[in-house]
Amino acid sequence: MLYHLHELNRSLMNPLVGWSGAAAQLLTAKENWLSHFPGVQRLAAGYELAYRLGKDYEKPPFAIPSIIAHGHETPISEKISIARPFCNLIRFKRFSDDVETLGELKKDPTVLVVAPLSGHHSTLLRDTVKSLLQDHKVYLTDWIDARMVPLDQGDFDLDDYVAYIQEFIRHIGAERLHVISVCQPTVPVLAAISLMASNGEKTPLTMTMMGGPIDPRRSPTKVNDLATTQPLSWFENNVIHTVPSSFPGAGRKVYPGFLQHAGFVAMNPSRHMSSHWDFYEDLRRGDLEDAEAHRKFYNEYNAVLDMPAPFYLDTISTIFQQHLLPRGLWDVAGQRVRPGDIRDTALLTIEGELDDISGRGQTEAAHELCSGIPASHKRNLLVKDAGHYGIFSGRRWREKIYPQLRDFIAGHATFPAAKAVATRRRRSA
Incomplete structure (x- = not known):
């Protein structure tokens, strides 16, 4: 109502x-x-x-007509690589008429940026994408407003989110991929890669996790407190509503964007x-x-989307109330999530010292869970004086954080375990 x-x-x-x-x-x-x-x-x-x-406020465009890559202005076009009911996998394709520049562009590492499904559109990561495009081939998850998805497309929950991420990784090719997750998706991305490792599949070369609630029990914030002080039934009865008949997704249960926006504003x-x-x-x-x-800031900040109710409620219960991932008790589609099975993927975690959404130590917790990754291929970056948005957008991101992320990716173009296997094969031959 x-x-x-x-x-x-x-x-x-x-x-x-x-x-x-x-x-x-x-x-x-x-x-x-x-x-x-x-x-x-x-x-x-x-x-x-x-x-x-x-x-x-409608979803803003990415509006990235060109970037400077390898010293040349490079036009950018957006292309949908995979279209799914609740998400499009977008590729930001770079072009050049210069043969030498084109050759350099093809050599660049490939990254998949997993944007949060937490109220704002993926255009919130515009600054992240623009920086990455200078030195990388970039794919991005572009989540679709749930009120625009007809009921006959089915529901979408946290297990579906994990399945989407796995599909996108397989489509791009894990053997040449670096995955970057920002905020909320750090948890399902870690689950997706863990399950792939457990099943003997190739996993990405690196995974970078930025300001996410891997273990919300550490340095809990107001966001964490809200999720833990109310039972799941409270969220179901108070924030879940039905999409009106004026939208394609009429009848779908969602957490409406306008309520999320009210929550954002109420925080400060x-x-x-x-x-x-x-x-x-x-x-x-x-x-x-x-x-x-x-105008530019609030055009982005005020543009919100509806989240599917099953996904939102799963997130509250699994991540913030039961803490199933850090407790080692999370099952996705009937299979236990075991981050310790990841061995051939380097790990970088990035936290903001002043982050009031994902508190200090929540993202770093991934290092303890990923016990199978050699210590030499793990790194935690704590950014002084940075809030939540400052770790992926703005001057601090561009000048201090991105160069370190770029170098981390470049330093793990291949994983030592893969090199060792290749060396043993050459010796046995």
Whole structure:
């Protein structure tokens, strides 16, 4: 019912929101003589603020037309490599007319970036992808808004997430792949690779885990506290709702994006109020550069998607309440997840010192679980003064973290175990 009331309210407010946006544009148009009157800038700023607070935010584009790779400007095109009901595997294809540059591009390592399915669209990792494209072939999981997936496509739970990751790894080819997981997917990615190792399959050359809840019992945050102070039935009864008939996924049970967004804002309401007030003041003073920076940030931050209810509830129960992965009790599709079986994949964990979503030590816990990986091929990077988003986006990511990640990947283009096997084969021949 709440979802239906939300949509009704949105429909009723749309005319006012649209009018506010039109009024803001009209009053700031240079050719409009009214824009030169005293007080009009203040009025226009108020209208735009009202418009942005009330408007719908669609998924933003990745908008990466080109990057600089190997000293040359390289055009980028997005291509869907695999389309699944709840996720598209996207490849960011790099092109060059220069034969020498094209040869260098082909030699670059291949990475799969697993984006979180936790409210925001995968475009939140735009900065991550742009940096990686300089030195790598890049694939990305692009999760689909659950309200856009028809009911006849079935449900999607945590086991399905793990199966998707395995399918994508096999499609790209584990023997030449480096996997990077950001936040929530660190857990299902570790499960996917563990199961592949247990089954005797090839595993990726490296796995990098950034700010994820491998063991949420370590340095618990407000996010962890919320998940553990309420029973699973509370989440099912209070945050799970049915998609209205106006969407393709009508009738599907989801954790709605608008509720997730309300939760994001509630974690630090004063900061958001201050940001919106600064935006109003920037518009009033004519500081268009800072105003545009505000627009860009909130165009991304306010664009949210619905999560499938089975996946969300599985995540709460398995990861945050029962802690099945670090306790060694997690079964996926009837098979026990054993990270200790991973032997031929190097491990890098990255944590932010000030991360208020995945506390310090939660991601590093992967090192203890992955007991089969030689110590010489494990590394934990603790980033000073970095919050959650700072470890994969922004100046600190580009200037301090990415160079170390790039070097880690380059240093593990092949795994020593594979070299040893090849050497023994040559000697026996």
